Amino acid sequence: MFIDDIVPPICYYCAAYLKEGLLCEDCSNQLSYIHPMAARSRRDGRFLFLWDYQGLPAFLIKRWKFNRDIIARDVILFCIDSYLSEFKDEFADIDFVGFIPMHPLKKRFVRWWNPASVIARYISNKLNIPLMDVLSVRLFKPELHKIRDGDLRLKKIRNSFRIKEDALKELVAASREIRLLLVDDIVTTEATFKEASYTLVKAVNNIIVKGFVLCG
Numbered sequence: 001m002f003i004d005d006i007v008p009p010i011c012y013y014c015a016a017y018l019k020e021g022l023l024c025e026d027c028s029n030q031l032s033y034i035h036p037m038a039a040r041s042r043r044d045g046r047f048l049f050l051w052d053y054q055g056l057p058a059f060l061i062k063r064w065k066f067n068r069d070i071i072a073r074d075v076i077l078f079c080i081d082s083y084l085s086e087f088k089d090e091f092a093d094i095d096f097v098g099f100i101p102m103h104p105l106k107k108r109f110v111r112w113w114n115p116a117s118v119i120a121r122y123i124s125n126k127l128n129i130p131l132m133d134v135l136s137v138r139l140f141k142p143e144l145h146k147i148r149d150g151d152l153r154l155k156k157i158r159n160s161f162r163i164k165e166d167a168l169k170e171l172v173a174a175s176r177e178i179r180l181l182l183v184d185d186i187v188t189t190e191a192t193f194k195e196a197s198y199t200l201v202k203a204v205n206n207i208i209v210k211g212f213v214l215c216g
Contacts, residue, residue: 012071013056022075023056030056031075033083036090039216046193048090049216050083053186057215061185065115076214077122084126093179094210096132097124100184100196101161103137120183123212134167134180135196157191161199171204178207186215 010017011024018024023031031051039049051057063072084091099120124131138160163171171178180200187193197209 012075013059022071027056031079033079033086034216036087043187043190043211043216046190047187047211047213047216048087049187049213050079051215053188053215061115061214065185068113073118080119080122080214081126084123088127091123091127091129091181094127094129094181095179096134097127097129097181097183098132098134098167100182100192101133101135101137115185116183119185119212119214120181123181123183129181132167132170132180134164134171135161135199136164138162157195161196163199163203168203171200171207174206176206178204180207180209181212182209184211184213187211187213 009020011027012022013027014024016024016026033050034052036048039047043049053061060072060076063069064076097120099114099116101117102114121131123129182193182196182200184193193211200207200209
């Protein structure tokens with residue numbers, strides 16, 4: 001007897017009964033992408049993002065980020081793959097893919113891994129764009145994620161990043177304009193992205209930083 005005869009398949013999110021697959025039609029529709037033109041208009045051209053942080057997208061990110069759920073990871077990476085295929089032209093001018101780093105103490109004792117680096121590596125491999133480990137975190141501020149005020153968060157995060165020496169040498173030595181895609185999982189106040197971008201632009205005159213996140 002097959003396992004589906006004993007335990008019929010159900011939707012990963014809403015638990016509705018399915019004939020096949022992981023998600024029912026209604027839940028799958030929650031993963032429809034926000035068009036790049038709409039994303040740029042909502043974030044003043046700074047970000048491309050797939051979804052709003054609500055419903056199924058928020059559930060998937062939380063399950064992957066905090067529970068290391070491989071089903072949530074696979075659904076997210078499948079959506080990224082589809083997005084990159086549909087909107088490949090949006091990334092045609094990108095020279096390097098980087099990511100928002102995590103402080104070593106947070107990575108070791110709090111989170112153990114960085115979703116942004118996984119997403120950046122996936123984009124790099126999919127589009128054959130070099131991955132650059134460009135930034136590190138100088139200051140560990142575990143209370144930062146609780147701050148929702150953008151100006152206060154930007155003040156708290158000031159001078160938290162530095163450019164890694166090897167990356168800085170490569171960027172400064174470039175004889176032309178460099179376009180870097182800076183990846184994170186979600187963006188709320190934009191303070192982290194603003195500070196990371198400021199760190200890069202302050203040190204490298206010929207760099208343009210673009211953002212890519214799952215939810216904006």
